[in-house]
Amino acid sequence: MxxxxxxxxxxxxxxxxxxxxxxxxxxxxxxxxxxxxxxxxxxxxxxxxxxxxxxxxxxxxxxxxxxxxxxxxxxxxxxxxxxxxxxxxxxxxxxxxxxxxxxxxxxxxxxxxxxxxxxxxxxxxxxxxxxxxxxxxxxxxxxMTPTRLESFRQVQLRASFPAPDGTERLLWVTSLVDAGAQTMRVVTWEDALDGNGVLQERRYRPLSLSWxxxxxxxxxxxxxxxxxxxxxxxxxxxxxxxxxxxxxxxxxxxxxx
Ligand SMILES: C[S@@+](CC[C@H](N)C(=O)[O-])C[C@H]1O[C@@H](n2cnc3c(N)ncnc32)[C@H](O)[C@@H]1O
Structure with missing residues (x-):
């Protein structure tokens, strides 16, 4: 799930x-x-x-x-x-x-x-x-309108927050939209950065959505x-x-x- x-x-x-x-x-x-x-x-x-x-x-x-x-x-x-x-x-x-x-x-x-x-x-x-x-x-x-669909397709930096282990996290999102089928795959990825801003880990968490x-x-x-x-x-x-x-x-x- x-x-x-x-x-x-x-x-x-x-x-x-x-x-x-x-x-x-x-x-x-x-x-x-x-x-x-x-x-x-x-x-x-x-x-x-x-x-x-x-x-x-x-x-x-x-x-x-x-x-x-x-x-x-x-x-x-x-x-x-x-x-x-x-x-x-x-x-x-x-x-x-x-x-x-x-x-x-x-x-x-x-x-x-x-x-x-x-x-x-x-x-x-x-x-x-x-x-x-x-x-x-x-x-x-x-x-859903064409403008809203277009905004779902954009890459967005959704949040920047500190994780409990002290690393900085960046949460990103974009969506692969199939307008005809009224479905989209919302793809989020979370980057963990060390104190020098170097990427330590990236985790993807996709969600299936429709309207x-x-x-x-x-x-x-x-x-x-x-x-x-x-x-x-x-x-x-x-x-x-x-x-x-x-x-x-x-x-x-x-x-x-
Ligand atoms: C967008 S969240 C909404 C959570 C909460 N209602 C809120 O407003 O913050 C959608 C929730 O629906 C659950 N969910 C997704 N598909 C489901 C299904 N077919 N049957 C039951 N729960 C489902 C997910 O596990 C998730 O917790």
Whole structure:
């Protein structure tokens, strides 16, 4: 699983990502205001869930990567909220919640780790099956534009930071994009430099990612039986438009009264 290796740099990755900073409050508030079971799919290191747990919310977290789940466990323990989390190792398409949920979230473009439309369809249908009547599914995806695709193709120095062993680390990223297939291979590499700036080691950590068009996202939700409540263009709930940075979908199992 790609995230088993990516886990080591996940904290630096999210600390330096504009969209990760932007989505935190949106999801945290959705978790704390839901009444009933809340589950986060792809809980990762618990970046969002732990913030909600600090406010008293119990969360079920699902993730395929045992290394990410262990990182989440450690961070929750340090925050003193481990007892508020139930962590399950499983796939977006095959998890079983202890009871039907009031809210299931899939934050931070993570549905895109399933790289075919069929796999995404299976996941969205499975989410529907795990919700209580009236329950909500909230997820976000990139709103991909030619300009955004071009920026993914650029090489970017993402962060410079000291490692625990005293070496300086540089984290770089670029992406190999297949615009037709709506997929990309995000390639990160981490350079370890000694005190003279000489490269000691380089580690690559690739991730497979993909995106949906808004039309595809709407069709997947409706096909699964969801009623669409909203599609926002960002995490401040601005209306969705062609130039919006994100697609933020809020869907309900059942009709909206
Ligand atoms: C971008 S991270 C998001 C983590 C967290 N939700 C956040 O916002 O910081 C994606 C997470 O989804 C998990 N993941 C990827 N594919 C998955 C799958 N098919 N089933 C379950 N988890 C998966 C990864 O292991 C990773 O922890």
């Amino acid at each position: 790609e995230y088993d290796r990516f886990a080591e740099i996940y904290g630096v990755w999210t600390d330096t990502a504009v969209s990760a900073q932007a989505n935190l409050g949106f999801y945290r508030d959705a978790y704390t205001s839901a009444s009933g079971v809340v589950a986060e799919l792809g809980i990762g290191d618990g970046r969002i869930a732990i913030e909600a747990a600090r406010l008293g919310r119990n969360i079920v977290g699902v993730d395929l990567s045992p290394v990410m789940l262990e990182r989440c466990r450690e961070r929750a323990r340090e925050a003193g909220v481990l007892e508020r989390l139930t962590l399950l190792q499983g796939d977006f398409r095959g998890f079983t919640l202890p009871e039907p949920a009031a809210l299931i979230s899939l934050p931070y473009h993570s549905l895109g780790h399933l790289t075919t439309l069929d796999a995404k369809r299976e996941a969205v249908r499975h989410v529907f099956s795990q919700l209580a009547p009236g329950g909500r599914f909230i997820f976000d995806d990139f709103q 949906l068009t808004p039309v595809q996202a709407q069709a997947l939700l409706e096909d699964a039986g969801f009623t669409i409540e909203a599609c926002y263009g960002d995490f401040s709930r601005a209306p969705f438009g062609e130039d919006a940075p994100e697609q933020v979908w809020v869907a309900r199992k059942g009709t909206i009264s």
